[in-house]
Amino acid sequence: MLQDIERKVLRIIFNYSLIRRQPPTIDVLCVKTGRDRGGVMTVLEVLAREKYIEWNRSNPEHMVVIEGWERKDEVRWRGR
Template identity: 60%
Template sequence: MLSDIERKVLRIIGNYSAGRRRMPTVDELCIKTGRDCGGIMEVLEVLAWEEYIEWDRMQPDKIVLLEAWERGVHHPWRAK
């Protein structure tokens, strides 16, 4: 189960992917969440570890979205 900040970052990444047809930068994630760069990097590491995204700390702005929704949570507005 993802923490609130992990879920929030995942939703921001998903919304950028769908709405803007690109991934957010680490700086944009910092602005949207109010977190510092180090905190966002930790969140991205967790999301990569949990296989929601592909991400490497050496290329922090290169994010590949694998899954935009948290697993195991029922979303009534989302088709099954």
């Protein structure tokens, strides 16, 4: 399950890429999220590790969305 900031960054990358046909830069993500560069890079690492995006810290401006939405959990709570 993604944290709020991770979900937000994923949606920004997805929508930005869809509209502009290129991924946002790290600077654009910093402005849109209000986070510093280190914070954005950490979020991108989580998204890459969880296989939502293809991204590598050595080439930070290159990112590809694999899944644009958070995955649904397989096991759901069935409370009353």
